[in-house]
Amino acid sequence: MKAIAQDVYGSADVLRLCEVDQPSVGEDQVLVQVRAAGVDPGVWVCMTGRPYGARVAFGLRRPRVAVRGRALAGVVSAIGSGVRRFQPGDEVYGTGAGGTFAEYATASCEKLAPKPPSLSFEQAAAVPISGVTALECVRDGGRVRAGQRVMVVGAGGGIGSFAVQIAKAFGARVTGVCSTGKAELVRSLGADEVIDYTREEIDRDGPRHDVVIDIAGCRPLSLLRRALTPRGTLVLAGGGHDAGGLLGGYTRQLRAPLVSMFTSQRLRGLASRERAQELEELGRLIESGAVTPVVDRTYRLADAPDAIRHLAEGHPTGKIVIAMGSGAGRTPGD
Ligand SMILES: NC(=O)c1ccc[n+]([C@@H]2O[C@H](COP(=O)([O-])OP(=O)(O)OC[C@H]3O[C@@H](n4cnc5c(N)ncnc54)[C@H](OP(=O)(O)O)[C@@H]3O)[C@@H](O)[C@H]2O)c1
Structure with missing residues (x-):
């Protein structure tokens, strides 16, 4: 089968389109014919091996899994002997067990759900990593309740475009923080207010947000806390992974619980778990009309390196997707 793979860590130049063996299906896994795959910053981390601490998980000297990609949407083509939830022909979405920038990928049933009809x-492939992280930020990290004021920093990107919609669906009043060109989109996603961070900082209106969800990952804790009420909750999702060193920008996640011990504010990092139950909850939000994935651009499989370059520039509008079919290589609306 065709796949995008790499032998060594590096920039998008190390990726190549090649022929690899189709993966074999484990007992509790399914084989999916991939129709589209989502691109997220985690793909960049696996590709570059940065921050260096990530190599403990992905391979010390070279990537343990050669094929890139994590999120997928496609059609089940084979099932393992222990699988009862799915059968060949089912349309599914979720996170792959290995790489998903490929014609076929395996996935554990725990990380797969029926694709929202x-x-x-392409839209479905945008959901599994970013939508799930956004849901966990709002539901678990922020414990958002109706009537609360919620700020989403990085509101026009992959996670942020979901977080704004999900916080609205939970009944919050949402302030979206984004650059000038995304203000209209963020308002259309339901934000009640928008702060254009190129003109004003997030503490413009003082400490009035019950929950601040930081996805952009580049502000110090002290600045983020200035936008929070005295008993508010700060959820750190983004980490500025390109900041270098062993942990990149993720040192804030480590410091947050320590700072939390000395303040009435609740500060916490969030590490997403991509599970079937979150995908099913998102499926219900999507089918109710409360959440719609925002797809920035789709690329053909062969152009996956360009997709990652676009992501690495740091300003995608919603999600970037690799599409296997004839619709690939376009911006929605073209
Ligand atoms: N904790 C977890 O489990 C988890 C899971 C997945 C991803 N992540 C991390 O979350 C982060 C974001 O992921 P993503 O998929 O949303 O990335 P993304 O699609 O690249 O979006 C990031 C957004 O941040 C905005 N941004 C850049 N600089 C900003 C600034 N100074 N202030 C406010 N917004 C700014 C950009 O929009 P503008 O054009 O408006 O600047 C961009 O749309 C990454 O660091 C990723 O590694 C964490």
């Missing part, structure tokens, strides 16, 4: 495969 109203979504195209």
Whole structure:
């Protein structure tokens, strides 16, 4: 099968389109014919091996798994002997067990759910990593309740475009923080207010947010806390992974619980778990019309390196997707 793979860590130049063996299906896994695959900053981390601490998980000297990609949407083509939830022909979305920038990928049933019928495969592939992280930020990290004021920093990107919609669905009043060009989009996603961070800082209106969800990952804790009420909750999702060193920008996540011990504010890092139950909850939000994935651009499989370069520039509008079919290589609306 065709796949995008790499032998060594490096920039997108190390990726190549090649022929690899189709993966074999484990007992509790399914084989999916991939129709579309989502691109997220985690793909960049696996590709570059940065921050260096990530190599403990992905391979010390070279990537343990050669094929890139994590999120997928597609059609089940084979099932393992222990699988009862799915059968060949089912349309699914979720996170792959290995790489998903490929014609076929395996996935554990725990990380897969039926594709929401109203979504195209491209839209569905945008959901599994970013939508799930956004749901966990709002539901678990922020414990958002109706009527609360919630700020989403990085509101126009992959996670942020979901977080704004999900916080609205939970009944919050949402302030979206984004650059000038995304203000209209963020308002259309339901934000009640928008702060254009190129003109004003997030503490513009003082400490009035019950929950601040930081996805952009580049502000100090002290600045983020200035936008929070005295008993508010700060959720750190983003980490500025390109900041270098062993942990990149993720040292804030380590410091947050320590700072939390000395303040009435609750500060916490969030590490997402991509599970079937979150995908199912998102599926319900999507089918109710409360959440719609925002797809920035789709690329053909062969152009996956360009997709990652676009992501690495740091300003995608919503999600970037690799599409296997004839619809690839376009911006929605073209
Ligand atoms: N904790 C977890 O489990 C988890 C899971 C997945 C991802 N992540 C991390 O979360 C982060 C974001 O992921 P993503 O998929 O949303 O990335 P993304 O799609 O690249 O979006 C990031 C957004 O941040 C915005 N941004 C850049 N600089 C900003 C600034 N100074 N202030 C405010 N916004 C700014 C950009 O929009 P503008 O054009 O408006 O600047 C961009 O849309 C990454 O660090 C990723 O590694 C964490």
